[in-house]
Structures are given as C-alpha cells and as structure tokens.
Amino acid sequence: MSQTATLTSSPDWPLQVKAPGMPDWERTATQWLRNLLPARYGGYLPLTRHPVLLTRHVRLQLEHETRAVRAALRTSRAELPAMGVAESVIEKTIRMYAVELEQLARLSRGVRLVSEALLMESAAPRRR
Template sequence: MRQTASLTLSPDWPCQVKAPGTQDWDRTAMRWLRDLLPARYGTYPTLTRHPALLARHAQLQLQHEVRTMRIALETSRAELPAMGVAASVIENSIRMYAVELQQLGRLSRGVRLVGDALLAQGANRRP
C-alpha cells in the first residue's frame, strides 16, 4: 500500500493521481480519467466538468475494452489461422491479450477508487 502523510492508499490507486485531500488531487483525478477515454471525449464539457459522469463513462469504456480483449483472446486460435497469421504471431497475440486483460482490470479498480473518492468529495461539499 502506498502511504501519504494522512492515509494509506490501495495498491490499485493510480500513481498519476494525487491522494484525496491533497492540493489539486481532484484535478489529477479528472485528468487521469479523461486520459482513459478516446481523445474526442475531451471535447464534451458535460463529461469534463462532472466528475461522477466522467468516472462512470471511464468505467463503461473499460468494460467494453475488457469484452473486446476477451473476444480477441477466445477467438484467436480459431480465426487467425484462416487469415494467414503465423502460429508464433497468434501465440504472441494471445499473450498480449492476456496481459492487457490484467492491465484493464487494474485500471477498472483504479477508476472505481478514484470515482468513489470524487463522489465522497462532492458529497462533503454539499450543504
């Protein structure tokens, strides 16, 4: 677990995001969440100005990426040979998909943590 002056962060807390409660932490959180989305989403003020919506959309985006990786992983051996892809390339792609699935899992856990912290901050600001 990563320690800060006042709290211990989960190992899934993204290193690009400052700890909740520190100066500008929410700005680093919003930037990190935006970076997880396709660039075109950065042009939508509705997403970029509302932390809860941004976190939700990042989570949905990651869920779709996970589905895509699972399909790619499950169909590689059946579909790639017919496309003329060499066996060694197929095996390398399978390893790549497996690694990417692990990475997407870590990112999803990080989005959940950051989103929860942003929501808690918003709740604390309400009168």
C-alpha cells in the first residue's frame, strides 16, 4: 500500500477531500482547509495560493481554538455561577465544550493527514 493510500484509508481523512492523485484533489484539500478558518482569511493570497502555508495556519488556528475551549471548560464551574448561569445550563455548556474538544481533535488529525499528503505532493518530481 502506498503512503498516500495509507493516509486516505485513515478514518480521520476528511470526506470532503479527494484522495491524492485524483483530479482536483489539491483544490478539494484547499477548499476544506479554508473552510476551517474564519472567513476573513479567505482574502490573504499567500494562504489561498500556497496550500502548505494554508495547512500550517489551520494547524495553528486549531491549536489556539483547542486551548481556548480547554480554558473555557476548565473555568466553567468557577466562573459561570457568578455570572448567574443556572446549574443545568452550566452542565450543558460543559458537555458542549467536551464535544467541541473531540471535534477539534478529529479536525486536527485530518489536517495533519492532508498536510502530509500535500508535502509529499510538493516533494514528488513533477511529470512533464
């Protein structure tokens, strides 16, 4: 099995991204990655024209989001009651943060796989 086949056979490979080597696979990878960033980043040409840079930025963005959600989860029980938030809402909020952490972890694994595939693609000799 090729290295790219191993990447795409992972359950973390994003369904929205075609397998490397298929027509438009880089376009689908770039589109998926752009959708993980706030919309304002869509206008930055270095990110939109260089998938490896886009991947790097998405990885950083997800790391920061994960830290923010962990901080929100960690401080919920201490800070939310003082803000007048009902206990039932606090419990729902804590569950929401836990689900979001799982989602961010899954997205981070998918971004890592797509990043590896893009790096392999850029390192491969071009056919003429």
